[in-house]
Amino acid sequence: MIELKEENIEAVLQEAIDTIRPQSSRLVSITKRVEKVDTLAFYDVAKQIRNERLFWTSTAEAYTLVGAGSAIEIIARHNRFETAEQIWNNLLEDAVSNNPYDVPGTGIVAIGGAAFDPEKEKTALWANFEPIRFTVPEYLLTEHEKDYYFTMNIVVREDDHPRQLANQLRREERKLLESLPKYGEDTHIVGRHDISPNKWKQTVKLATNEIQQSHVDKIVLAREVRLKLDKEADSGNVIRKLLNTQPNSFIFSFEQGRDCFIGATPERLVKIRESSLFSTCLAGTAPRGETEEDDARISYHLFHDQKNRGEHDFVVQMMKKAIESYCTDIEIPDEPVVYPLKNLQHLYTPVTARLNEGNSILDIIKNLHPTPALGGTPREESVAFIREHELLDRGWYGAPVGWLDNRDNGEFAVAIRSGLIQGNEASLFAGCGVVKDSDPEEEFEETNIKLTPMLSVLEGEK
Numbered sequence: 439m440i441e442l443k444e445e446n447i448e449a450v451l452q453e454a455i456d457t458i459r460p461q462s463s464r465l466v467s468i469t470k471r472v473e474k475v476d477t478l479a480f481y482d483v484a485k486q487i488r489n490e491r492l493f494w495t496s497t498a499e500a501y502t503l504v505g506a507g508s509a510i511e512i513i514a515r516h517n518r519f520e521t522a523e524q525i526w527n528n529l530l531e532d533a534v535s536n537n538p539y540d541v542p543g544t545g546i547v548a549i550g551g552a553a554f555d556p557e558k559e560k561t562a563l564w565a566n567f568e569p570i571r572f573t574v575p576e577y578l579l580t581e582h583e584k585d586y587y588f589t590m591n592i593v594v595r596e597d598d599h600p601r602q603l604a605n606q607l608r609r610e611e612r613k614l615l616e617s618l619p620k621y622g623e624d625t626h627i628v629g630r631h632d633i634s635p636n637k638w639k640q641t642v643k644l645a646t647n648e649i650q651q652s653h654v655d656k657i658v659l660a661r662e663v664r665l666k667l668d669k670e671a672d673s674g675n676v677i678r679k680l681l682n683t684q685p686n687s688f689i690f691s692f693e694q695g696r697d698c699f700i701g702a703t704p705e706r707l708v709k710i711r712e713s714s715l716f717s718t719c720l721a722g723t724a725p726r727g728e729t730e731e732d733d734a735r736i737s738y739h740l741f742h743d744q745k746n747r748g749e750h751d752f753v754v755q756m757m758k759k760a761i762e763s764y765c766t767d768i769e770i771p772d773e774p775v776v777y778p779l780k781n782l783q784h785l786y787t788p789v790t791a792r793l794n795e796g797n798s799i800l801d802i803i804k805n806l807h808p809t810p811a812l813g814g815t816p817r818e819e820s821v822a823f824i825r826e827h828e829l830l831d832r833g834w835y836g837a838p839v840g841w842l843d844n845r846d847n848g849e850f851a852v853a854i855r856s857g858l859i860q861g862n863e864a865s866l867f868a869g870c871g872v873v874k875d876s877d878p879e880e881e882f883e884e885t886n887i888k889l890t891p892m893l894s895v896l897e898g899e900k
């Protein structure tokens with residue numbers, strides 16, 4: 439990759455075009471620091487110029503990425519992680535980057551996600567979501583420690599005119615950066631259809647039988663709820679409400695035309711910064727209490743409950759084993775803590791480690807996904823059970839979503855507490871870890887509380 443230090447867009451484009459290989463194209467990326475921008479206003483106005491929008495925020499760190507349009511798409515079907523990595527590396531080799539800032543998530547950044555299980559038959563619901571897909575947005579806004587950066591990614595060809603391109607970029611930049619926040623209307627739920635609750639409970643029973651009779655220890659089973667809304671949902675407004683109601687979460691949106699996969703997940707899969715690795719084990723669930731006392735009592739119970747501790751421990755053990763092969767200095771506390779969210783609380787164990795050289799974030803995701811928090815343990819058997827018995831196409835639900843940049847930074851979360859919105863309809867998803875002594879009614883109730891965050895924003899609360 440060529441790194442340029444040139445302020446003038448036209449000159450950067452000219453130089454990239456002058457040195458292009460004949461009959462080829464090349465990515466040019468230009469980053470600058472800008473005044474404070476309202477990230478939701480940027481997201482909102484983006485829909486006027488492109489029909490693809492992306493949003494990612496880590497609320498705990500006030501870190502946000504907002505993307506508009508798509509300069510490059512990385513799509514892979516077979517050997518999806520390796521293929522995506524190869525396309526990404528080839529792209530970077532020939533790209534021109536003009537980014538004077540050493541800030542994670544600026545410059546050439548690919549944002550995207552993957553399907554939970556590419557071997558499960560895909561239904562029409564997820565037609566627009568590939569087994570793996572990353573987008574390098576045409577326009578990217580990065581908020582990092584209260585500073586704002588704007589990146590333009592342009593694919594140039596040898597017969598392009600730098601001045602024309604630069605003029606268009608400046609026009610669209612002005613539009614994106616100078617808009618005022620404006621939100622779409624709230625929706626209300628006018629129809630709800632839980633897909634086959636009784637059959638789902640029978641599948642939980644089947645899973646507990648399987649666990650009791652075989653060497654399988656845990657199987658995560660999810661279900662789907664179909665909603666009808668009184669109007670088309672505005673994803674910017676949904677994001678705003680998730681930001682208001684779901685602290686300690688990763689709030690994400692992947693929108694293409696009428697399809698929008700959106701959610702607020704508390705579960706980090708992996709974060710890489712300067713070869714430090716951060717991950718989390720999150721499994722074991724209880725509701726929040728009505729009063730402080732009640733809440734403390736529930737939390738105490740969750741912490742001491744053998745069934746939940748078992749569910750959690752399978753994730754910790756797997757995580758330990760998985761990262762040992764590519765990390766040193768691994769630190770995992772012996773006991774979880776209780777992690778409170780707005781509608782529920784989880785058992786939570788943080789993981790930190792130092793990443794050995796030569797491992798990319800895509801290698802790690804490939805190794806970790808699915809953890810026993812979303813698949814089960816052992817991995818192959820539990821995923822095979824899900825593939826055979828679960829009554830839905832998970833699509834991107836339960837799978838990694840996030841971003842990586844050209845300086846080996848990146849972060850991925852597990853896409854739970856989420857839904858696929860399509861105009862005035864939506865599918866929400868929630869699952870839970872089934873272990874040997876799981877009770878189908880209780881697990882069903884657990885999925886209900888996990889659906890609450892998305893249900894309440896689609897019902898127009900806050």
Ligand SMILES: C=C(O[C@@H]1C=C(C(=O)O)C=C[C@H]1O)C(=O)O
Pocket residue numbers: 658660705720721722723749784811812854855867868869870871872888
């Ligand atoms: C599968 C989901 O959540 C997972 C299952 C949990 C559990 O069963 O206790 C807890 C957190 C997540 O690991 C979901 O929210 O859909």
Ligand SMILES: [Mg+2]
Pocket residue numbers: 721722723749870871884
């Ligand atoms: Mg559970």
